Amino acid sequence: MADNFNFELVSPERLLLSEKVSEVVIPATEGEMTVMAHHAPTMTTIKPGVVSVKLASGQVTKYVVFGGFADIVPTGCTLLAESAVALSELNRDTLTKRIEAARAELNAVEGHEHKTRLEQYLAELTHLNGVLVPA
Template structure:
């Protein structure tokens, strides 16, 4: 007898502070290092690194698509579940464009004043993260 196709899978999004989401989902789109990828029920098992960007959670409970910005991390996918371990996670609706632009301006000043390659690399990484958050607000994909 053929097994019925699974309509949902268990999805969890965990940050260092807490578990942000733990619910059944019908699809999740993840910003992988090698490109965005979608996870549906029955997906092949994989572990992937995640770049800063937006995770789209297609919720079975609310029927809505939630957009969560993550600052990178790892995704662990099995046919029955998907777990994201994120370095930082925030709902896109909670991002503040004005605060991000101010932080970006300050970081660009810091970059101009940086004295060595290590400091420049540290500030550049922060700039890239802020730019990814700005892109998340505008709905664009950060490179």
């Protein structure tokens, strides 16, 4: 049996989860990352995607995050999301509004670096929309 560790998922609006868990899969910017107890200290940015949390009880819960960063230490992991919602609460309208807002911001931006980041964010949101909320 895997050791458990503390995991917190926090967004500016609220604390979504604070539990003992055995495993967390996070959508790190460089690719999916599985965090378990005794993980090496790491800090990573998060891209829009799904966070899969295996609770100490064995139950798996999923959340959708829209960017942020994770702080991982051997005894725990804290994911500070720019915005997050339980997967069960996600709907097409929510993602469509985020995609439209990202497109509007992209059309108004002038700096190349900011434009590149927005294009990547828009691509990730569009992919997420196709995967999570089928037509």
